[in-house]
Amino acid sequence: MSITHEDIALVLSAALHNDQLDEALDALKGLRPVDIADALELVAPEQAWRLLERLPGRAEIYAYFDADEQVRLAREFPRATLARLVGEMPADERTDLFKRLDPKQQNELLPALAQAEREDIRRLSSYEEGTAGALMTSDYAMLKPGMTVAQALASLRHEAPDAETIYQSYVIDDERRLLGVVSLRDLILAHPDKTIDQLMIADVVSGEVGEDQEDIAKRITRYDLLALPITDQMGCLVGIVTYDDAMDVASEEATDDFHKSAGVTTSVGNLKDATIGLLYRKRVFWLVLLVFGNLFSGAGIAHFEDIIAANLVLVFFLPLLVDSGGNAGSQSSTLMVRAMATGEVVMKDWFKLLGREATVALLLGCTMAAAVSLLGYIRGDSLVALVLALSMVSIVMVGCVIGMSLPFVLSKFNLDPASASAPLITSVCDASGVVVYLYIASQILPGMSMG
Amino acid sequence: MSITHEDIALVLSAALHNDQLDEALDALKGLRPVDIADALELVAPEQAWRLLERLPGRAEIYAYFDADEQVRLAREFPRATLARLVGEMPADERTDLFKRLDPKQQNELLPALAQAEREDIRRLSSYEEGTAGALMTSDYAMLKPGMTVAQALASLRHEAPDAETIYQSYVIDDERRLLGVVSLRDLILAHPDKTIDQLMIADVVSGEVGEDQEDIAKRITRYDLLALPITDQMGCLVGIVTYDDAMDVASEEATDDFHKSAGVTTSVGNLKDATIGLLYRKRVFWLVLLVFGNLFSGAGIAHFEDIIAANLVLVFFLPLLVDSGGNAGSQSSTLMVRAMATGEVVMKDWFKLLGREATVALLLGCTMAAAVSLLGYIRGDSLVALVLALSMVSIVMVGCVIGMSLPFVLSKFNLDPASASAPLITSVCDASGVVVYLYIASQILPGMSMG
Numbered sequence: 001m002s003i004t005h006e007d008i009a010l011v012l013s014a015a016l017h018n019d020q021l022d023e024a025l026d027a028l029k030g031l032r033p034v035d036i037a038d039a040l041e042l043v044a045p046e047q048a049w050r051l052l053e054r055l056p057g058r059a060e061i062y063a064y065f066d067a068d069e070q071v072r073l074a075r076e077f078p079r080a081t082l083a084r085l086v087g088e089m090p091a092d093e094r095t096d097l098f099k100r101l102d103p104k105q106q107n108e109l110l111p112a113l114a115q116a117e118r119e120d121i122r123r124l125s126s127y128e129e130g131t132a133g134a135l136m137t138s139d140y141a142m143l144k145p146g147m148t149v150a151q152a153l154a155s156l157r158h159e160a161p162d163a164e165t166i167y168q169s170y171v172i173d174d175e176r177r178l179l180g181v182v183s184l185r186d187l188i189l190a191h192p193d194k195t196i197d198q199l200m201i202a203d204v205v206s207g208e209v210g211e212d213q214e215d216i217a218k219r220i221t222r223y224d225l226l227a228l229p230i231t232d233q234m235g236c237l238v239g240i241v242t243y244d245d246a247m248d249v250a251s252e253e254a255t256d257d258f259h260k261s262a263g264v265t266t267s268v269g270n271l272k273d274a275t276i277g278l279l280y281r282k283r284v285f286w287l288v289l290l291v292f293g294n295l296f297s298g299a300g301i302a303h304f305e306d307i308i309a310a311n312l313v314l315v316f317f318l319p320l321l322v323d324s325g326g327n328a329g330s331q332s333s334t335l336m337v338r339a340m341a342t343g344e345v346v347m348k349d350w351f352k353l354l355g356r357e358a359t360v361a362l363l364l365g366c367t368m369a370a371a372v373s374l375l376g377y378i379r380g381d382s383l384v385a386l387v388l389a390l391s392m393v394s395i396v397m398v399g400c401v402i403g404m405s406l407p408f409v410l411s412k413f414n415l416d417p418a419s420a421s422a423p424l425i426t427s428v429c430d431a432s433g434v435v436v437y438l439y440i441a442s443q444i445l446p447g448m449s450m451g
Numbered sequence: 452m453s454i455t456h457e458d459i460a461l462v463l464s465a466a467l468h469n470d471q472l473d474e475a476l477d478a479l480k481g482l483r484p485v486d487i488a489d490a491l492e493l494v495a496p497e498q499a500w501r502l503l504e505r506l507p508g509r510a511e512i513y514a515y516f517d518a519d520e521q522v523r524l525a526r527e528f529p530r531a532t533l534a535r536l537v538g539e540m541p542a543d544e545r546t547d548l549f550k551r552l553d554p555k556q557q558n559e560l561l562p563a564l565a566q567a568e569r570e571d572i573r574r575l576s577s578y579e580e581g582t583a584g585a586l587m588t589s590d591y592a593m594l595k596p597g598m599t600v601a602q603a604l605a606s607l608r609h610e611a612p613d614a615e616t617i618y619q620s621y622v623i624d625d626e627r628r629l630l631g632v633v634s635l636r637d638l639i640l641a642h643p644d645k646t647i648d649q650l651m652i653a654d655v656v657s658g659e660v661g662e663d664q665e666d667i668a669k670r671i672t673r674y675d676l677l678a679l680p681i682t683d684q685m686g687c688l689v690g691i692v693t694y695d696d697a698m699d700v701a702s703e704e705a706t707d708d709f710h711k712s713a714g715v716t717t718s719v720g721n722l723k724d725a726t727i728g729l730l731y732r733k734r735v736f737w738l739v740l741l742v743f744g745n746l747f748s749g750a751g752i753a754h755f756e757d758i759i760a761a762n763l764v765l766v767f768f769l770p771l772l773v774d775s776g777g778n779a780g781s782q783s784s785t786l787m788v789r790a791m792a793t794g795e796v797v798m799k800d801w802f803k804l805l806g807r808e809a810t811v812a813l814l815l816g817c818t819m820a821a822a823v824s825l826l827g828y829i830r831g832d833s834l835v836a837l838v839l840a841l842s843m844v845s846i847v848m849v850g851c852v853i854g855m856s857l858p859f860v861l862s863k864f865n866l867d868p869a870s871a872s873a874p875l876i877t878s879v880c881d882a883s884g885v886v887v888y889l890y891i892a893s894q895i896l897p898g899m900s901m902g
Binding site (some may be wrong): 030034067153157160166167168184186188189190203205211223224228244247248250251257258259261262263264269270272279283284287288290292294295297298301305308315317318320322323326330333337338339342344345349353359360363364365368372375390399403422423426430434 | 482483484537604607608611617618635636639640654656672673674677686695697698699701702705707709710712713714715722723727730731735736737738739740741742743745746748751752753755756759761763766767768769770771772775777778779781782784785786787788789790793794796800804806810811814815818819822823824826830847873874877881884885
């Protein structure tokens with residue numbers, strides 16, 4: 001299974017350099033479309049194009065190219081060839097490509113397409129990004145309720161080359177209202193004379209065009225579906241979302257949440273291809289916000305300047321105590337954000353979870369307090385050890401409760417809970433940690449002598 | 452689509468309390484197996500069991516229960532009933548359940564099962580957790596190369612009730628060696644007299660029993676497969692992994708990596724059901740390690756005690772500078788860990804990415820330096836502002852380079868890159884940040900006067 005696309009690309013480049021097109025095509029023989037796409041992405045666009053032109057199933061190969069690479073290649077194609085290729089692509093991939101072309105390319109391409117394809121692109125591209133409508137394809141298999149099983153199978157044989165899946169067929173009436181679903185498995189098991197309305201499952205799990213793609217993906221996973229039919233507000237079938245697209249959405253959303261957890265504002269796409277400017281823009285927000293968040297910690301420190309001057313040993317432990325709250329809080333928020341994203345935990349669980357989190361935080365805080373007071377005793381004295389222990393327990397508890405609550409609060413205000421990122425938690429815990437630590441110190445330690 | 456399982460569970464409990472079993476069963480009519488399972492999980496085990504006994508498709512419903520709930524219910528079942536239920540479950544779910552029972556329950560159950568089921572459980576449970584073998588099912592459809600299409604369809608009609616999918620059939624010889632794969636789509640399109648060896652795709656994408664389940668899931672996603680055949684070392688077919696199991700693996704692995712990113716050592720499973728003890732154990736490791744990591748920061752601070760005493764203003768900015776390195780480093784490592792997990796980035800990209808990361812870090816550092824030096828000038832003077840600016844740039848760059856490199860280093864030593872968690876990065880950046888900051892301060896600021 002260890003295909004190295006680099007090796008293949010080297011062979012391709014050498015063959016193409018010597019104009020040995022057949023040899024290059026030979027090197028790609030037996031490879032699967034996604035592997036061919038990966039190899040072709042490594043050669044120059046105009047050479048990739050020369051090969052693609054001659055490969056069987058080129059629309060499928062082309063559909064596997066990276067989005068950016070598709071657009072780059074599209075510039076190389078003569079207009080008629082591009083139109084033919086685009087015509088052969090699955091409806092959802094075709095629409096995605098079309099939306100990425102610049103207006104000039106779009107205007108050149110449209111007249112070269114068949115009428116049906118043009119309308120399909122217009123319709124599919126009208127849905128907002130991130131909704132079921134933008135994810136779905138219009139290449140699905142339809143049946144009528146009055147058909148016999150034999151007629152249905154004949155109809156599927158006819159539709160098979162175009163439909164994304166014929167394993168699930170959707171039963172619609174004359175107004176395209178979704179009546180039911182029937183699987184190919186049930187069709188081949190049924191008596192040929194039975195009618196579709198006898199065989200179909202009428203209570204279909206479906207989605208609406210305007211729904212969030214994340215909810216669509218979750219429904220497909222929950223019910224282990226091959227495809228989810230999508231209807232408009234009138235209940236008419238307008239497309240399907242297939243399981244493989246749902247897998248891609250789930251993976252994208254996980255990456256998104258992952259990035260947000262570290263304070264990267266939105267997904268940067270494929271990290272390898274991300275530009276310096278993009279990475280900078282996506283990362284700078286929280287980092288700079290944190291700097292200004294420090295105004296509060298700084299004010300706290302300024303307020304307790306005397307106690308610090310009198311007990312410089314406090315400074316040794318300042319980074320540790322401040323970090324501990326942030327670390328414990330990040331753990332809490334990460335557990336919560338992920339549980340909310342997978343749907344394990346919902347709003348009304350908050351109160352129950354808060355009680356448990358407080359207990360866990362108390363235990364974690366006590367353990368860390370034991371460790372830090374040992375260090376404090378070695379470097380300071382028993383009073384310093386006491387200050388550290390009390391501060392650690394309080395700071396960890398505050399951090400955990402903030403970390404656990406913030407995702408719920410954000411969600412309450414219809415914000416993405418994943419924005420409760422490590423840097424945000426750190427900023428909030430910093431300020432509270434400094435104040436708690438120095439306040440406790442000021443109550444226990446002498447103010448003016450050196451302890 | 453908004454089924455509230457709580458409402459259904461309330462209706463169920465009320466009906467069961469009055470011994471109105473038919474009414475309870477009515478409430479579940481029309482619901483899908485996974486929804487019934489969710490509702491039944493909310494009523495008492497012995498009541499859930501009374502209903503389950505009377506429901507059609509109960510093995511499928513039971514398979515959707517949480518793992519813990521399955522085991523809890525299994526204790527309620529009379530042995531013969533449990534055996535019948537287990538016999539009806541898909542092979543992979545059955546094995547998972549069996550492995551979770553305690554030895555006494557296992558020994559009671561085994562004799563009550565049919566011979567074939569017993570052997571299937573023994574064989575499937577012999578594979579190590581986390582491998583393809585532990586994930587696969589033995590319920591797949593097989594064909595012989597000499598069969599005609601008509602014979603193959605007849606055979607599939609016969610196998611359909613047991614196989615997890617008949618949309619992909621696997622062609623094997625008499626020694627069970629995997630020869631090819633044929634889709635139901637191709638079968639129903641082909642002439643009935645054609646033979647399977649003419650129709651099958653001989654170059655099958657497959658996996659080996661010992662492979663990591665994550666690699667299996669990635670392959671299924673990459674090639675958009677419905678199922679991946681799994682072979683032993685001899686190339687003999689021993690099972691298949693279906694796309695829905697691959698989706699579950701991908702989601703689990705993402706959760707795992709997510710938790711690790713916050714220093715939660717391994718997955719805690721379903722957060723809602725996690726006990727206090729489990730949460731404590733999984734979270735305490737990195738938090739306590741961080742406390743001891745502070746020995747280094749503390750030593751750094753102790754070394755520069757004089758410069759701090761002479762310039763107390765330095766303390767105001769200590770938490771900020773230390774956090775900034777950790778935050779920027781966490782961003783780098785999170786981006787990298789996720790890119791490595793999805794396979795976007797591999798080892799040999801390291802050098803190229805390092806150069807880009809250093810540039811991004813320089814830009815981020817300069818922006819943050821501008822912000823912090825403004826604060827430094829307001830609270831201190833221009834020398835303090837200079838110290839802060841230089842420190843910030845250095846600390847952010849060190850943090851980013853550490854954050855980016857650590858996942859690669861861990862992977863080089865065959866450790867999980869996801870262990871490069873925020874707390875670890877924080878610990879490392881703490882110590883280096885303190886030293887960098889105070890060293891720069893000691894070079895620029897006067898040692899004994901108050902600046």
